[in-house]
Amino acid sequence: xxxxxxxxxxxxxxxxxxxxxxxxxxxxxxxxxxxxxxxxxxxxxxxxxxxxxxxxxxxxxxxxxxxxxxxxxxxxxxxxxxxxxxxxxxxxxxxxxxxxxxxxxxxxxxxxxxxxxxxxxxxxxxxxxxxxxxxxxxxxxxxxxxxxxxxxxxxxxxxxxxxxxxxxxxxxxxxxxxxxxxxxxxxxxxxxxxxxxxxxxxxxxxxxxxxxxxxxxxxxxxxxxxxxxxxxxxxxxxxxxxxxxxxxxxxxxxxxxxxxxxxxxxxxxxxxxxxxxxxxxxxxxxxxxxxxxxxxxxxxxxxxxxxxxxxxxxxxxxxxxxxxxxxxxxxxxxxxxxxxxxxxxxxxxxxxxxxxxxxxxxxxxxxxxxxxxxxxxxxxxxxxxxxx
Numbered sequence: 001x002x003x004x005x006x007x008x009x010x011x012x013x014x015x016x017x018x019x020x021x022x023x024x025x026x027x028x029x030x031x032x033x034x035x036x037x038x039x040x041x042x043x044x045x046x047x048x049x050x051x052x053x054x055x056x057x058x059x060x061x062x063x064x065x066x067x068x069x070x071x072x073x074x075x076x077x078x079x080x081x082x083x084x085x086x087x088x089x090x091x092x093x094x095x096x097x098x099x100x101x102x103x104x105x106x107x108x109x110x111x112x113x114x115x116x117x118x119x120x121x122x123x124x125x126x127x128x129x130x131x132x133x134x135x136x137x138x139x140x141x142x143x144x145x146x147x148x149x150x151x152x153x154x155x156x157x158x159x160x161x162x163x164x165x166x167x168x169x170x171x172x173x174x175x176x177x178x179x180x181x182x183x184x185x186x187x188x189x190x191x192x193x194x195x196x197x198x199x200x201x202x203x204x205x206x207x208x209x210x211x212x213x214x215x216x217x218x219x220x221x222x223x224x225x226x227x228x229x230x231x232x233x234x235x236x237x238x239x240x241x242x243x244x245x246x247x248x249x250x251x252x253x254x255x256x257x258x259x260x261x262x263x264x265x266x267x268x269x270x271x272x273x274x275x276x277x278x279x280x281x282x283x284x285x286x287x288x289x290x291x292x293x294x295x296x297x298x299x300x301x302x303x304x305x306x307x308x309x310x311x312x313x314x315x316x317x318x319x320x321x322x323x324x325x326x327x328x329x330x331x332x333x334x335x336x337x338x339x340x341x342x343x344x345x346x347x348x349x350x351x352x353x354x355x356x357x358x359x360x361x362x363x364x365x366x367x368x369x370x371x372x373x374x375x376x377x378x379x380x381x382x383x384x385x386x387x388x
Contacts, residue, residue: 023044023047035083035086038079038083039093040093043094044095047099048099050106053068056068057106066119069107070118073123076130077125079093092130092133093130100127101127102157103123104154105160107123108157128151225272258287259298260281263279266306267319275310275317276317290330294365294385297361300361314338319334319335319336330384368385
């Protein structure tokens, strides 16, 4: 439901108050005859039609809203003919005039092409014809120098509706871009979490298969680790699903774990699969200065680097995660010392989504990402990201 079609309670009260004031103004000016009552009734119908039309557009009833506009315009034209054929009331019917202008504006803002044309033409004509019921503009100090007021008014409200329509389109486009960015971010998170935990499970299962007969104790430890990793993966997925399902007002503030603690946990968990790994953080690295986006990107970079080592560098005997600063940039490196081809069966096919998502994260922060073999052997995933 578009936010532009929602009225807050104070706005609704103010609109109703203005409508009542306009109707009372008309009732105090016109004569107590069938002609005067017709002017007041036409004003009530125009204002009520404007409110009803807003609700119809809210529920997508385009043709019903168009028919309502035509009916109100027809009643206005009949009232104008009645007034001109009897006695000049010396009032345009302020409630009626305002109602017609609001209907015209709403039609230009929310109407589709064909209903828009069919509703705006009679509304425009009805407003122009009201000029015959109005007092001479020369009698009104503020309006005596304005020529064609009753032609300018509907044109101005039609342009206002068109302008608001354009702004609605811009807001809708911006909202779609935000939703698309959120979906991409969610896709990256899903890939990172699933790949990280599933890879750990598969690697340990492969190791357990080879050691089950010759070293039952180690095999039991591996299968215990598999169970723990699976539970952690399910817990991570549950947190993500809960975050998506909760309403905005029902979201609770979860305790925030420092990013360095999470990264250290990733490295320790990786070491538990049989490949020694350590984290080396330079003294001048201060994660308190990191933005939430930078902290999340660094964590994802380490996670992706470790996951790729599990997948493609099974011969690596040491893994090194290094963080340091270079002027105003943070440099993160994930290295391994694997040589030759991976031993054993190939369980993983490269999807490429992890590196694509990681590249997008780093690029959004103005950083640079690189990945390749090192001259001394092994593979390095590195990123240089501005801290501020």
